[in-house]
Amino acid sequence: MAKFKTLQDFYKSKEWRIFRMSLIAERGNKCQRCGKIIARSIDIIGHHKIELTPENVNDATISLNPDNVDLVCFDCHNQEHGRFGYQKPKSVFLVYGPPLAGKKTFVRQQMKRGDLIVDMDRLYVAVSMLPDFDKPDNLFSNVIGVHNLLIDNIKTRMGKWANAWVIGGYADKFKRERLADELGAELIYIEASREECYARIEADERLQYRKAEWRGYVDKWFEQYRE
Ligand SMILES: [Zn+2]
Ligand SMILES: [Zn+2]
Structure with a gap:
């Protein structure tokens, strides 16, 4: 049963107060970002790196995990959340690699709540209501329109x-580097060999009737790919 019904319940709870005080006792009254000494302990803010939500607040491996909480000063906390005119420069990542290399898994592990994700497969799902491996050609121009927007x-x-994450094959070196340039994006290559991609097609139950089609996508990517 959920102990905390709201985030406010959590922040008022004995568990959080004791946890926060124990972190302060352990780490001292210094901001973990700027190193400033924070005179009054009431001004030390426990910031959750994985942001708390009503869904995860009852998961102690997130809400009461020392590895997920930094002790920071008021200014650094506002900066962290981009509040009150503190604007962190936005970061953009272009995540590319062959089909089934694990691009989405990678982004899911790195992203934070509230990041913008741009992925053709997911946009197809949004406008077609079909599973993400089934992309009818007739909708391509609409999907690419949303994508380009x-x-x-x-x-x-x-x-x-x-942070924004753009996910795609981007096998063509010239197009990839031009897009990264225009976006001001950092390029992240998710590596997988052709054999690994084939093996994942074999292992993926959802693709059991589309093996030839997906092997075709993999072959096409490797034919176009330039490092
Ligand atoms: Zn600070
Ligand atoms: Zn915070």
Whole structure:
């Protein structure tokens, strides 16, 4: 049963207060970001790196995990959350590699709540209501339209996100580097060999009737790929 019904319940709880005091006793009254001494312990803020939500607040491996909590000063905390005019520069990542290399898994591990994710497969799901391996050709121009709008949003840094992740094959070196340049993005290559990709097709139950089609996508990527 959920002990804390709201985030406020949690922050008022004995568990959180004791946990926070024990962190302060252990780490001292210094901001872990800027190193400033924080005179009054009431001004030391316990910041959760994985942001607390009503869904995860009852999971002690997130809410009461020392590895997930930094002790910071008021200024650094506002900066962290981009509040009150503190604007952190936005970061953009272009995550590329062959089909089934694990690009989405990688982004899921690295992203934070509130990051902007741009991925053709997910946009297809949004407008077609079909599973993510089934992408009808007739919708391509609509999906790419939404995709390009989001790409433009990222180029102009439109919106309140802190990080954007653009996911795709991007086998062509020239196109990939030009896009990364236009986006001001860091390139992240998710590596997998052709054999590994084939093996994942074999192992993926959802693709059991589309093996030839997906091997075709893999072959096409490796034919176009330039390091
Ligand atoms: Zn600080
Ligand atoms: Zn925080």
